[in-house]
Amino acid sequence: MALLQISEPGKTKDPHDKKYFVGIDLGTTNSLISLVQNGSPTILKDQNDNELIPSVVNYTKENISIGVPIKSDDAITFRSVKRLIGKNYKDFVDNKFFSPCEIISDDNIIRFNVYNKLLTPIEISSEILKFLKKVAELSLAGEIAGCVITVPAYFDDSQRQATKDAATLSGLNVLRLLNEPTAAALAYGLERKTNSKIMVYDLGGGTFDVSILDLKDGIFKVLSTGGDSSLGGDDFDHLLAAFIENKLNLNIDKNKKHELYLYAKKLKALLTSRDSVKVNLIDIGIKSESLVITKNDFNLLINNLLQKTLIISNNVLVDSNLSIKDIDEIVLVGGSTKTPYVKKVIEDYFNKKPLSNINPDNVVAIGAAIQADLLSGNSQEELLLLDVTPLSLGIETMGELVEVIIPRNSTIPVTSSKEYTTFKDGQNAMSIHVVQGERDVVSDCRSLAKFTLNDIPPMVAGAARIKVEFQIDADGILNVSAIETMTSKFTSIEVKPSYGISDRDIENMLKDSFDNAEKDIEKRHLNEAIVEAERVILAIDSALDLDGDNLLNKNEYKEICVARDNLKEKIHSKNKDMITEAIKNLEKRSEEFVSRRMNSSIKSIMKGKEIKEYS
Amino acid sequence: MAIDFNQDYFQLFEINCSVEIDEEKLEKKYLDFQKKFHPDKFVNSTDYEKRLSLQITSYINEAYETLKDEYLKSLYLLKIKGYEINDQNNTISDPDFLMHQMELREELENLKKTKNKIEKDKFTEKIIDLKKNCLLDFTKYFKNEAFGDASKKIKKMKFYISIENDIKKDG
Numbered sequence: 001m002a003l004l005q006i007s008e009p010g011k012t013k014d015p016h017d018k019k020y021f022v023g024i025d026l027g028t029t030n031s032l033i034s035l036v037q038n039g040s041p042t043i044l045k046d047q048n049d050n051e052l053i054p055s056v057v058n059y060t061k062e063n064i065s066i067g068v069p070i071k072s073d074d075a076i077t078f079r080s081v082k083r084l085i086g087k088n089y090k091d092f093v094d095n096k097f098f099s100p101c102e103i104i105s106d107d108n109i110i111r112f113n114v115y116n117k118l119l120t121p122i123e124i125s126s127e128i129l130k131f132l133k134k135v136a137e138l139s140l141a142g143e144i145a146g147c148v149i150t151v152p153a154y155f156d157d158s159q160r161q162a163t164k165d166a167a168t169l170s171g172l173n174v175l176r177l178l179n180e181p182t183a184a185a186l187a188y189g190l191e192r193k194t195n196s197k198i199m200v201y202d203l204g205g206g207t208f209d210v211s212i213l214d215l216k217d218g219i220f221k222v223l224s225t226g227g228d229s230s231l232g233g234d235d236f237d238h239l240l241a242a243f244i245e246n247k248l249n250l251n252i253d254k255n256k257k258h259e260l261y262l263y264a265k266k267l268k269a270l271l272t273s274r275d276s277v278k279v280n281l282i283d284i285g286i287k288s289e290s291l292v293i294t295k296n297d298f299n300l301l302i303n304n305l306l307q308k309t310l311i312i313s314n315n316v317l318v319d320s321n322l323s324i325k326d327i328d329e330i331v332l333v334g335g336s337t338k339t340p341y342v343k344k345v346i347e348d349y350f351n352k353k354p355l356s357n358i359n360p361d362n363v364v365a366i367g368a369a370i371q372a373d374l375l376s377g378n379s380q381e382e383l384l385l386l387d388v389t390p391l392s393l394g395i396e397t398m399g400e401l402v403e404v405i406i407p408r409n410s411t412i413p414v415t416s417s418k419e420y421t422t423f424k425d426g427q428n429a430m431s432i433h434v435v436q437g438e439r440d441v442v443s444d445c446r447s448l449a450k451f452t453l454n455d456i457p458p459m460v461a462g463a464a465r466i467k468v469e470f471q472i473d474a475d476g477i478l479n480v481s482a483i484e485t486m487t488s489k490f491t492s493i494e495v496k497p498s499y500g501i502s503d504r505d506i507e508n509m510l511k512d513s514f515d516n517a518e519k520d521i522e523k524r525h526l527n528e529a530i531v532e533a534e535r536v537i538l539a540i541d542s543a544l545d546l547d548g549d550n551l552l553n554k555n556e557y558k559e560i561c562v563a564r565d566n567l568k569e570k571i572h573s574k575n576k577d578m579i580t581e582a583i584k585n586l587e588k589r590s591e592e593f594v595s596r597r598m599n600s601s602i603k604s605i606m607k608g609k610e611i612k613e614y615s
Numbered sequence: 616m617a618i619d620f621n622q623d624y625f626q627l628f629e630i631n632c633s634v635e636i637d638e639e640k641l642e643k644k645y646l647d648f649q650k651k652f653h654p655d656k657f658v659n660s661t662d663y664e665k666r667l668s669l670q671i672t673s674y675i676n677e678a679y680e681t682l683k684d685e686y687l688k689s690l691y692l693l694k695i696k697g698y699e700i701n702d703q704n705n706t707i708s709d710p711d712f713l714m715h716q717m718e719l720r721e722e723l724e725n726l727k728k729t730k731n732k733i734e735k736d737k738f739t740e741k742i743i744d745l746k747k748n749c750l751l752d753f754t755k756y757f758k759n760e761a762f763g764d765a766s767k768k769i770k771k772m773k774f775y776i777s778i779e780n781d782i783k784k785d786g
Contacts, residue, residue, distance in 0.1 A: 146658070175658050219646050318783075375658040384650055410680060413654060415673035473669055474654040 019145035021175070021376035022136050023368025025183075026128065026149055026163065028082040029205055029335075031055045032365035033132040035140075036373035039380060041187070041366040046135045052361060053135070055082065057127045059114045066131035076101045076114055081128075083206065084110060084121035085166065086159030122166045129170035134527075141531045146175040148372040150364050153179040153202075153209045153390045154229045156436045157448045157478045164475070175375045177475040181211035182222055182387055183367025184333040187358055189215050189383075196328035197223075201313065201346060201354065204334035206232040208309055210316045212327070221386040223320035224409045226312055231305065233268075233336030239301045240264040240293075244279055248288045259284040271298050272338055299341040306345045313349075319409060330354040333363055386411050389472050391446075396433035400442045405470055408438065412476060417469040419485070426458040432468065434478070451480055457487050522576075529579040533571050536583055540564055540590060543597060551596045563589040618652070618671050623695060624678035634692065634754045636682060645679045648672075686776060689753055689769050698762045700769065707770050716774060723781060739782055746775040 022044075025032045030052040034043045043051040046067070057078045058070040069077045077100055084097060089105035102113040111118040129149075136144055149172075151163055160177055167174045181200035189198065195216045202209040209227035213220055241264040245252070252260065263284050270277045271293070279291040317323060332354045336342060346354050358366060373379045388409045394402035395418065405416045420430065431452045437445030456464055465485040472478055540560065548557055567582040618627075625632040628644045650656075652675065657668040681687045690700055707713065719742075726735050749772035756765035 176655070217646065219649065375655055377659055384653055384655060386649060386653070411676045413669050413673045414676050414680075415670075416677075471669070471673060474672075 018140070018142040020136065020140050020142050021372040021378075022144055022147045023183075023365055023370070023372045024129065024132055024147050024149045024172075025180075025365035025368055026082065026125070026132075026151075027055055027204075027364075028080045029055060030361070031128055031132060032362065033136050034362075034365040034369035035136070036369050036379070041369040041373075043362055043365055044136050044139045047138070053128075053132065055080065055128055057081065057124050061115055064127055066128055076112075078112075078124050081121050081124045085125055086156070086162035087121070122162050123169060125163070125166040126169035129167055129172055133170060133172055138527060138531060141528075141535065144172065146173045146372065146376065148176045148178050148368045148375065149174055150178050150180045150183045150368045151476075152204075152207050152227075152229070153181050153211060153225045154207060154227050155476070156391055156446050157476070158446075160476050164477070174475075175372060177477075178368055178371050178385075179209075179211070179222075179225070179387055179390070179476075180364045181209045181225065181333060182213065182220075182385065183365075183371065184331055184363045185211065185213045185215075186220065186367035186370050186383075186385065187363045188329065188331050188355060189213070189220055197322065197326055198329045198331055199313070199317075199327045199350075200331045200333060201309070201337065202227075202333035203309065203336040203342065204232050205234045205336065206230065208232060208312065210309075210313045212316055212320045212322065218382050219384050219386060221411070222388045223322070224316050225388060225390045226316040226319065227390075228308070228312060231308065233334070233339070235305055236268055236298075236302050236336065236339070237261055237265045239305075240268060240298065243297070243301055244281075244291065244293075247291055248279075248281075250281075250286065250288060252286060256284070256286060260286070267293065268298070268339070271295050272340055295341075302339075302341065303345075306342060310345070310349050324350055327352065331363075332356045333360050335360060387474070387476075388412060389414065389476055391436045392438055393448075393470060393472065393478065394435050394437075394445065396435065396442045402435055402437075402440055402442055402445055406472060410472075413471065413473050415469060415471045417467050420453075420466045420468060421462050422456065422459065422464045422466075423461050425461050427461070427464075428456045428458055429454050430456065430466070434470070434480070448478065449480075451482075453482050457484055459486075526574065526576045526579075529576045529583075530571055533567055533579050533583055536586060537564060537567060540586065543590075543593070547593075547597055547600065551600060552593060556593070560586070560590050560593060618674070620674060624682055624691065627675070627678050628682065630682075632692070632695065634689070634757055636688075641679070641682055645675065648675045685750055686769070686772060689750070689757075689765075689772070692757065693762060693766055693769065696760075696762050698766050700766060705770060705773070707767070707774075709767075712771060719778060723778060735782070739779070742775050742778050742782070746772055746779070749775065 020035055022033055022035045023041075025034075032043055032051060032053065034041055036042075045051055046053055050067075054067050054069070056067060056069045058065045059076045059078075060070070060072075060074055069079070083095075084092065087095075087110065088108045089103070089110050090108060092099075092103070092105075092110050099112065104111050104113050104118060109120060111120055112124070133144055147167070149163060149167060151160055155163070163177060164174055181202045184202065185198050185200045196214075198213045198215065200209070200211045200213065202211075207227065207229050208231040209225065211225040212223045214223050215221075238261060241257070241261045244250070244260065244264065245257075250260075260281070263281070267277050267279070274295070276292050276294040279288075279293060281288045317327075327350065330346060330350055330352055332343065332346070337354075337356065337360050343354060343356070370381075371385065374381060374383055374385070389406060389412050390408055392404045392408040393406040393416075394404045397403045405418055406414055420432075422430065429452055431450055433442070433450050434448045435442055435445035436448050439445050451468075453466060453468070456466060463486070466482055467485050468480065468482045470478060470480055541564075544557070544560065548560075552560070563582075563586040567579070567586050570578045570582040573579070623632070625636075628641050630637050630640055630644075649672070652668055652671045654665065654668045654672060657665050660668075681691050693700060707716075722738060726738055749768050753765050753768040753772065756762070756768060
């Protein structure tokens, strides 16, 4: 079929040969997949033409579907599963997270009982990634060779590792995990290209991140980053709901409170374009007096939270030894920056109009696509990104105190080593507790892992010198190795990640998914056949349009049309073999047409040109 | 892809081994190294090359952060001269200085309670000045190869840095 599409030199002939590198914004509320094509980043659309794909996973007894929540008693629906990734059962209970089904956790790992199958948040997230992968494969009709996935800057080691595990389960090759604010800056940085210092203000639904970046001579360096992992636009909604409840003296139960909260979310959206809204609680089945909320009421409600974000932003500035006047651009990211008052507060404080010409919903995905393109090695751009670790890495010392070994805002990858010794004669093992966070006391930080160093050569107390090396790689993920320096003997390390999923668990999950893979492969082959069929039909139609009347007689024309219509019909059969057969038949019928087109196109190219141009 | 891990940080960046360094050259060399060795440049390479790139970039980052920071650079210079400061010998036995330490700690605790911003800023400035003086003294001693005296100054400097961090943490 290659001959039918007369492609210009330099352009790829067969899309199936093409390997794509994509960016993925795996969001709490929505997810996007994107890529750079011909130098410009594009968000890919699903079959219903949506760019934003809700991060919703529905399980029914037979099926898994992504995107639109199913409202039925027969479906278990997971939303915002990102909040759970890399967390353990204790976190789940402490944060009072909501579960749509029973949870079984005998080992502190969150396992949802979904129709008698136990699923972790990693597996549920991997369904979203699988779906995004499929969206890309269908829309590009090619293979996804690698991806860049964005994570909040404030994600700790276990959350990053868990995100990577989810990608592995979905069959994606992760080139890099990229911090979301860094991705946003990349999206804007590529537009500017001049040397500048950029502040990224990222206020999402549940988290707040700030990063300062320095773009200089083709290197994009993150200077410092900070934030609050429990401050976001959802807090606006809670404040607004509480305000309404208070003003109207409502006495409502937990479920109604939740509905009021969702209602407040809608009011907030309305207040971005209106000066006041009328509260009508009848819609959610609550009888009450009437109430009008003005934009000003709302602004006053959220003002304290916004002041908090400014203090954090200022601290991040101080961390990079800069002051407000040094910042050239401010970039807004996250849905909550759509609130006009947020923009105003930022503008007043920094005395600069923030950039928001890229849709804040898309900007992170666009940055991810750019980074994927840079990493693919095919990029035209000469740009390198240097990121930092947002959280300090420490180890537990005497008295449950933390000793920092890699301070936050260190450029990654970074290594730090620490020497230990034994305190008993013949001691052959010791354990090390690694934590992440900025607090002095172990229990206030996030426990990452407990390592046991085994096989220490027996020596008198204090004689062994064990050098433990902690390395944070370019994804922000920790690796540990240890060596006894007197004997140069490597001691083995047993790692127990605190979020509980071991490599073996991941292996088992992968195996499970392979068991289902056969079914998936069949489905994929069918999808590929359909895509190919549609491509062929499109090509034939456009060729007939252009040259059909000139190059074919009536009978020949008709013959091709019959073969084409036959293929169209076969697509509906959902039978891969029948579709492939019909494609072959159409190709055969149009062989002569193809070769006539080739000849005529060569003629037309040569027409009108002087002979000397070819010599 | 190769780099000599046995050379010291100054040799790595081809700058003079001294307290005052050519910052511009350090910066330029650092960025050149990054462009050449960063893991992003080896995404599609063999596992061996990926590992090597990770090791080299980690080493370069560590070296750069050390030379960029006055305190870390001073410690590193002393280490090269055979005067390494570690957990075991990092004590100050100067009674006057211990007294001075206690006074400053007390002052800070009081400021935390009263939350007087003007007084606190004044205090911060005082600490920064004391730190600067330590560094100046260190430089003088180091140039005269009085490494023992230079070490003492650096230990004192460390105290001022920890006070400074305490102030920052208090917000």
